[in-house]
Amino acid sequence: MSEIHRLEARQVCCSRGDRELLRCLDVRLESGQLMYLRGPNGSGKTTLLRTLAGLLRAETGEIRWDGEPIQRIRDQYHADLLYLGHLNALKDDLNAIENLRMDAAVRGSSLDEQAAWQLLTDIGLRGCEDLPIKYLSQGQKRRVALARLWHSDAALWILDEPFSALDVAAVDALQAVIRDHLGRGGMAILTTHQEVELTSGTVCRVTLGGEIPEVRHV
Amino acid sequence: MFETLAWIIRRDVTIALRRRTDVFTTLIFFVIVISLFPLGVGPDLDTLRLIAPGVVWVGALLASMLALEQLFLADHRDGTLEQILLAPQPLSLLVIGKVIAHWLITGLPLVIMAPVLGLQYDLSGEALLVMLWSLLLGTPTLSLLGAIAAALTLGLRAGGVLVALLVLPLYIPVLIFGAGAVEATTSGLGGGAHLSLLGAILLLALLGTPLATAAALRVSSE
Amino acid sequence: MQNRLINWFKFSSPATFYPLAGRLAPIFWVVAVTLIAIGLYMSFFVAPVDYKQGDGYRIIFVHVPASWMSMFIYLIMAGWSAIGLTFNTRLSFMMAQALAPTGALFAFISLWTGSFWGKPMWGTWWVWDARITSELILLFLYLGYMALVAAIDDRRRADRAGAILLLVGVVNIPIIYFSVKWWNTLHQGATIRMNGQTSMDETMLLTMLIMALGFWAYSIAAAMVRVQSIILEREAGSTWAQDLIGERA
Numbered sequence: 001m002s003e004i005h006r007l008e009a010r011q012v013c014c015s016r017g018d019r020e021l022l023r024c025l026d027v028r029l030e031s032g033q034l035m036y037l038r039g040p041n042g043s044g045k046t047t048l049l050r051t052l053a054g055l056l057r058a059e060t061g062e063i064r065w066d067g068e069p070i071q072r073i074r075d076q077y078h079a080d081l082l083y084l085g086h087l088n089a090l091k092d093d094l095n096a097i098e099n100l101r102m103d104a105a106v107r108g109s110s111l112d113e114q115a116a117w118q119l120l121t122d123i124g125l126r127g128c129e130d131l132p133i134k135y136l137s138q139g140q141k142r143r144v145a146l147a148r149l150w151h152s153d154a155a156l157w158i159l160d161e162p163f164s165a166l167d168v169a170a171v172d173a174l175q176a177v178i179r180d181h182l183g184r185g186g187m188a189i190l191t192t193h194q195e196v197e198l199t200s201g202t203v204c205r206v207t208l209g210g211e212i213p214e215v216r217h218v
Numbered sequence: 219m220f221e222t223l224a225w226i227i228r229r230d231v232t233i234a235l236r237r238r239t240d241v242f243t244t245l246i247f248f249v250i251v252i253s254l255f256p257l258g259v260g261p262d263l264d265t266l267r268l269i270a271p272g273v274v275w276v277g278a279l280l281a282s283m284l285a286l287e288q289l290f291l292a293d294h295r296d297g298t299l300e301q302i303l304l305a306p307q308p309l310s311l312l313v314i315g316k317v318i319a320h321w322l323i324t325g326l327p328l329v330i331m332a333p334v335l336g337l338q339y340d341l342s343g344e345a346l347l348v349m350l351w352s353l354l355l356g357t358p359t360l361s362l363l364g365a366i367a368a369a370l371t372l373g374l375r376a377g378g379v380l381v382a383l384l385v386l387p388l389y390i391p392v393l394i395f396g397a398g399a400v401e402a403t404t405s406g407l408g409g410g411a412h413l414s415l416l417g418a419i420l421l422l423a424l425l426g427t428p429l430a431t432a433a434a435l436r437v438s439s440e
Numbered sequence: 441m442q443n444r445l446i447n448w449f450k451f452s453s454p455a456t457f458y459p460l461a462g463r464l465a466p467i468f469w470v471v472a473v474t475l476i477a478i479g480l481y482m483s484f485f486v487a488p489v490d491y492k493q494g495d496g497y498r499i500i501f502v503h504v505p506a507s508w509m510s511m512f513i514y515l516i517m518a519g520w521s522a523i524g525l526t527f528n529t530r531l532s533f534m535m536a537q538a539l540a541p542t543g544a545l546f547a548f549i550s551l552w553t554g555s556f557w558g559k560p561m562w563g564t565w566w567v568w569d570a571r572i573t574s575e576l577i578l579l580f581l582y583l584g585y586m587a588l589v590a591a592i593d594d595r596r597r598a599d600r601a602g603a604i605l606l607l608v609g610v611v612n613i614p615i616i617y618f619s620v621k622w623w624n625t626l627h628q629g630a631t632i633r634m635n636g637q638t639s640m641d642e643t644m645l646l647t648m649l650i651m652a653l654g655f656w657a658y659s660i661a662a663a664m665v666r667v668q669s670i671i672l673e674r675e676a677g678s679t680w681a682q683d684l685i686g687e688r689a
Contacts (some may be wrong), residue, residue, distance in 0.1 A: 003393065016594075053304060054304070055300060055304070055439065055440065056440050057305060057440060068373065075306045075307065076306070077310075078304050078305065078306040079306035081304065083300070083301075083304050085296025085297055085300055086294060087295075087300070088296070088297060089296065089297035089298045089300060089301045090296065090297075090298070091229065091230075091233060091296065091298060092296065093233045093236045093237060094232065094233065098229075098232070100231050102225060105221065105222050105225035105226075106222060106225070106226070106301055106302055106305045106312070107220075107301075107305060108222060108305065108306050108307055110221070132236075168393070238596050243530065250513050282546055312523060324680075366605075370588060370604065370605060371588070371591070372600045374591050374592060375591070376587075376591050380587055380588060380591055383580070383584045383587050383588075384584045384587075384588060384605065386580070387581050387584065387609075387612075387616070388608070388609075388612050388616075389579040390577060390616050390618035390619060390620070391612075391616055391618075392624065393620045394620065394623040395622075396621060398622075398623065398626065398678075415619075419615070422615075423643050426611065430607070433604055434601065434604050435598040436600050437597055437599065437604065438597060440594075440596070440597060
């Protein structure tokens with residue numbers, strides 16, 4: 001992940017139905033930077049995240065990855081991206097190991113059984129590996145979903161409320177993994193009220209909900 | 219790339235085997251519909267032999283349509299569809315994987331069951347064989363075409379009924395050649411030409427529909 | 441070239457197209473009424489009586505142009521959809537949606553008049569003839585499109601989903617038509633060949649063309665009126681629409 005990447009949003013407007021959610025966002029994120037997205041409910045945080053991930057088409061404006069519009073280099077962009085929405089994207093009828101291996105396969109990488117076991121140990125879910133996901137608690141499900149981060153080599157992480165439903169220990173572990181990711185030159189975009197303490201790099205705060213989005217680099 | 223395809227098929231088949239009700243409801247629906255016709259038309263074997271190809275094929279059409287709504291819905295609800303859309307590989311390829319799995323789960327059981335039901339209608343061995351072939355070539359096309367409608371109506375309130383409205387007109391060629399193959403065999407003309415056309419339609423559908431389905435999925439999950 | 445391109449795209453904005461549609465609609469209404477009036481006069485009083493079918497055949501002056509239009513409109517809608525998906529122009533999707541009810545209407549008229557004609561000619565209201573069956577399927581395709589667009593609340597999704605469906609439909613229509621024809625030739629019996637062999641009188645052909653042109657003008661006029669209300673409905677929040685509503689009030 002030593003390459004330098006950059007993500008730019010130029011004059012991006014998003015709307016949902018007839019309602020304009022977001023007016024003219026201009027923001028730029030580079031390797032090692034973290035972006036917080038804040039705003040009241042319904043201010044378009046998730047919509048913006050989905051737009052940045054390329055799931056939603058921006059009404060106007062353009063999103064560029066390393067200078068190229070993301071629609072044009074979709075496969076390449078998605079290889080560099082890890083997106084985790086508010087849904088866990090886990091199949092209820094499969095167990096944690098199967099889910100993790102399946103997910104890796106969809107992303108085009110592979111995760112052998114041994115590595116999946118190791119991953120479960122890392123996130124503290126050893127002992128639940130044979131249970132179908134539907135028998136796990138909300139917090140445990142979220143942990144399995146977040147386990148993707150532990151073996152991800154994607155440069156850009158887009159995470160929608162990653163800290164919700166997690167206990168204190170899991171929050172600490174997640175903060176650590178995000179910190180390491182940024183330390184290695186990765187980028188992350190989060191919607192959260194939980195701060196991640198950084199050892200290096202800069203933070204960009206975007207606040208939605210006003211007339212135009214407010215962007216502050218710290 | 220094809221490894222991912224294999225994984226998707228494996229995943230969906232595994233899930234289906236763990237909750238077998240979905241597989242069985244389609245199959246049981248098919249069996250019941252086919253078994254109702256003699257009750258409505260009367261038990262005269264000559265009449266039954268005459269209507270058998272059409273009845274079995276319309277039954278297969280309705281049964282495979284019934285299962286369509288579920289094709290992408292579960293993945294849409296639990297968020298795995300988003301991950302599939304964000305996979306760094308051609309979406310149409312992953313769509314083919316989904317459709318193959320869907321056919322294995324809902325189409326293949328119908329194909330296997332159909333000759334047994336054909337016996338209820340006193341079809342000859344040769345006709346049963348042709349029926350098996352026609353369903354084997356035709357039902358994958360139904361799944362491929364149906365995937366477009368399933369993707370277009372993803373998550374809509376009137377999803378189920380709407381799928382029927384969208385997809386039934388598109389099914390007509392498959393119905394005509396599928397039932398035609400069996401009928402041509404029973405009337406002594408031979409069903410070869412029909413089967414070749416079914417094969418040709420399947421190839422066309424395999425080339426064209428995944429692109430349309432992929433485009434529809436992107437539109438519907440916006 | 442550059443200039444012409446800019447001009448074309450200028451009218452692809454709903455705000456500039458709205459007044460244009462308003463100016464075009466009355467012109468096409470007049471053309472439509474005039475041509476249809478002439479066409480109907482010719483079909484009832486000028487066209488000669490058919491020596492085999494008597495006066496009843498005159499319904500084909502409505503039936504045939506209506507069938508033509510129903511197919512033609514579907515193609516136009518698919519064309520608009522292709523343009524909309526390629527260039528991302530909202531107006532193209534609106535045009536497709538504005539045309540759909542007219543297309544469905546012509547498909548329905550074609551079936552209805554066909555059945556009216558069938559009763560005296562063949563002694564039955566409905567014949568599973570290849571052309572009539574295809575027309576019925578075309579009507580289903582129209583209904584499916586309209587139902588899909590109506591079922592989706594999000595307009596952007598409705599536009600694009602409808603467009604994809606139209607393109608899928610247009611690719612399928614030849615296959616469907618071919619298969620229905622094949623099916624029909626294998627089940628020969630009830631069908632009577634309608635034309636092809638019988639040579640058509642020149643006045644009959646002319647009348648049919650006038651009627652077709654009249655229907656064509658009607659389609660444009662109806663589409664313009666409909667597209668105006670679609671534009672207004674969608675752009676209700678924009679400043680230009682607010683100004684317009686203010687002016688009217």
